[in-house]
Amino acid sequence: MLEKILAKRKYVMDYCSRTKIDKDIIRDLLHSAWAVTPSKNNFMPYKVHVVGPKQQMIKHKVFKKCMANEEAGDNINATQRYSKDQLPNYRNILSCSHLLIFTQRYEPDPNPFQKWLIDRGHNYPAADRNRIAECYSSAMLEVGLFAAAFGALCLEKNIDTSFTGCFPGDLKKWQDIDFVDQTPLLLMTVGIGKVYRQDIIQYTDLEKEDYKPNFEKVVNIL
Amino acid sequence: MIDKILSKRKHVMEFDRTAEPPSKEIVDSLLRRAWKVTPSKNNFMPYTINILGPEHQAEKDHLYRKSLDSEKYANSNNPVPDSHDQLNMPAYACIASCAYLLVFTDRWEDKPNPYQKMCWDELGVFHAPMTKDGVRSIGETVSLEVGMFATAFAGLCVDNGIDVSYTLNFRRNLDVWEDTWFINERPMLFMSIGTARVYREDLKQHGLYKGDLRPEYERIVKWL
Numbered sequence: 001m002l003e004k005i006l007a008k009r010k011y012v013m014d015y016c017s018r019t020k021i022d023k024d025i026i027r028d029l030l031h032s033a034w035a036v037t038p039s040k041n042n043f044m045p046y047k048v049h050v051v052g053p054k055q056q057m058i059k060h061k062v063f064k065k066c067m068a069n070e071e072a073g074d075n076i077n078a079t080q081r082y083s084k085d086q087l088p089n090y091r092n093i094l095s096c097s098h099l100l101i102f103t104q105r106y107e108p109d110p111n112p113f114q115k116w117l118i119d120r121g122h123n124y125p126a127a128d129r130n131r132i133a134e135c136y137s138s139a140m141l142e143v144g145l146f147a148a149a150f151g152a153l154c155l156e157k158n159i160d161t162s163f164t165g166c167f168p169g170d171l172k173k174w175q176d177i178d179f180v181d182q183t184p185l186l187l188m189t190v191g192i193g194k195v196y197r198q199d200i201i202q203y204t205d206l207e208k209e210d211y212k213p214n215f216e217k218v219v220n221i222l
Numbered sequence: 223m224i225d226k227i228l229s230k231r232k233h234v235m236e237f238d239r240t241a242e243p244p245s246k247e248i249v250d251s252l253l254r255r256a257w258k259v260t261p262s263k264n265n266f267m268p269y270t271i272n273i274l275g276p277e278h279q280a281e282k283d284h285l286y287r288k289s290l291d292s293e294k295y296a297n298s299n300n301p302v303p304d305s306h307d308q309l310n311m312p313a314y315a316c317i318a319s320c321a322y323l324l325v326f327t328d329r330w331e332d333k334p335n336p337y338q339k340m341c342w343d344e345l346g347v348f349h350a351p352m353t354k355d356g357v358r359s360i361g362e363t364v365s366l367e368v369g370m371f372a373t374a375f376a377g378l379c380v381d382n383g384i385d386v387s388y389t390l391n392f393r394r395n396l397d398v399w400e401d402t403w404f405i406n407e408r409p410m411l412f413m414s415i416g417t418a419r420v421y422r423e424d425l426k427q428h429g430l431y432k433g434d435l436r437p438e439y440e441r442i443v444k445w446l
Contacts, residue, residue, distance in 0.1 A: 001223060001381075002223075002224060002227055002377050002378060002379065002381050003258075003259060005223075005224060006259035006374055006377075007258070009260050009261065011261065023445075026446075028416050030443050031439055031443075032225045032441075034439045034442055034443060035229065035439075036225065036228035036229045036231070037373075038231070038388060039235060039436060040388075040390045040391070042435065042436045042437075043437070044432055044436055044437050044442050045443075046442070047442060047443075047444055047446065048316075048443045049444050049446060050443060050444065050446060051446055052445070052446065055446060058265065058446070062380045070432060073348075101320040105441075105442070107437065111433055111434055111435050111436075111437075112433030113432075113433040113434035114434070116433070121297055122297055123296050123297045136362055137361055137362050137365045137394065137410075138365070138367045138390050139361040140363070140365040140368060140369070141365040141366065141368055141369040141372075141390065141410065141411060143366060143369065144365065144366040144367060144368060144369020144370045144372070144373070145369040145370075145372060145373050146369075147366075147369070147370065148260075148369065148372075148373035148374060149228055152224050152228075152373070152374075152377070153224055153225060155224075156223060156224045163261065163263070165263050165363055165366070166344075179444070179446060181338050185362075185366070186366060191393075201358060206336055206337055206340055207337055209335055209336040209337050210265055210335055210337035210338065211265065211335050212262055212265045212266075212267055213265075213266070213267050213331065213335075214258075215253075215254055215257050217267075217268075217270075217329075218257055218267050218269065218270060218271060218329070219250075219253050219254075219257065219271045219273065220270050220271065220272045220273065221246075221250070221273045221275070222272055222273060222274055222275070222278060222281075222404055
């Protein structure tokens with residue numbers, strides 16, 4: 001059953017922008033994801049900022065950052081890359097119902113057990129504002145755990161999600177969005193899909209060959 | 223339903239060494255299903271899952287010791303005696319006692335698929351996982367994807383009555399792994415699976431662990 005639900009996931013290029021997901025539904029799903037996602041030493045060193053349907057201006061700012069990041073990374077003009085027949089990547093950021101921006105978080109108020117360990121000399125960068133960069137990799141892994149759980153819970157309710165990892169990682173480039181006050185880790189869009197990537201892939205034979213590495217390449221049984 | 227499945231997962235402090243290990247066929251089947259349903263940026267899946275089975279006890283014991291060493295290293299400025307003794311906690315015992323240990327490491331793609339190849343050759347789109355240095359430069363993205371794979375695999379395991387635990391307490395720089403023949407790229411996650419003997423939540427009944435609560439929902443999720 002779980003496998004069947006997870007197999008329904010399809011990458012959304014563009015959402016049905018008129019269909020907004022009820023805030024209470026998103027809240028319940030996020031709460032469930034929070035409840036079931038494990039965290040190293042229970043720090044949960046990240047924060048999920050939820051941008052709703054009425055905050056289109058923020059989504060526009062994020063979209064522009066992604067396009068600019070692609071132009072800088074590939075040294076191209078994105079307007080030329082995306083002709084009028086093509087959907088620009090990141091279009092889903094504009095058309096989604098809710099945009100989740102994951103950022104790093106440090107813990108200023110450790111729980112009683114964490115405090116007990118800290119008093120005994122345990123060293124937790126996740127509880128130190130000046131050292132959270134040391135937790136970057138593990139924070140990303142934990143965001144992956146959370147995002148996968150949330151995505152699965154959404155799929156079960158026939159709500160689509162997509163992930164975007166191409167955005168500027170430098171915090172200085174996010175100064176115009178004041179709540180992004182720590183390093184951004186992941187963008188996740190939520191809504192009802194209108195155009196899926198697999199629909200577009202049928203356009204060319206070559207794009208059909210964009211398959212994932214086979215199982216044996218990824219899993220190494222020693 | 224998914225909620226119920228995922229909430230069945232409990233952190234295992236120690237696995238039952240006397241229990242019959244899940245068969246390789248079952249583990250392989252669950253891994254294949256997780257591989258199938260896990261998304262990956264540009265379809266690279268830039269990681270390898272190295273699997274140590276029941277016959278690899280020496281390797282698991284070695285990784286158990288490496289995790290203890292890592293903790294000592296992280297707390298090297300600590301003049302206080304190791305709190306494990308005070309907690310009577312078999313730290314990382316899950317690594318030594320599990321039936322299977324999955325070691326996730328970086329992987330670079332030496333044979334890109336035709337579309338990825340065309341993107342590089344004709345469009346000039348560089349994808350970091352296509353070179354060894356590239357994949358090392360995006361270790362955080364690899365971590366994110368490993369987390370997604372691990373959630374799918376853990377869900378499939380608990381749905382089939384198999385317990386899982388995660389361990390992140392190890393050093394990532396490759397030079398400390400020269401004594402470990404099966405770790406040739408940067409490690410990202412250890413995941414142990416088997417039949418639990420002691421869950422962490424069982425230990426909460428007995429003392430300080432009671433206060434070890436996750437941050438409240440409102441501190442993690444911020445509605446704008």
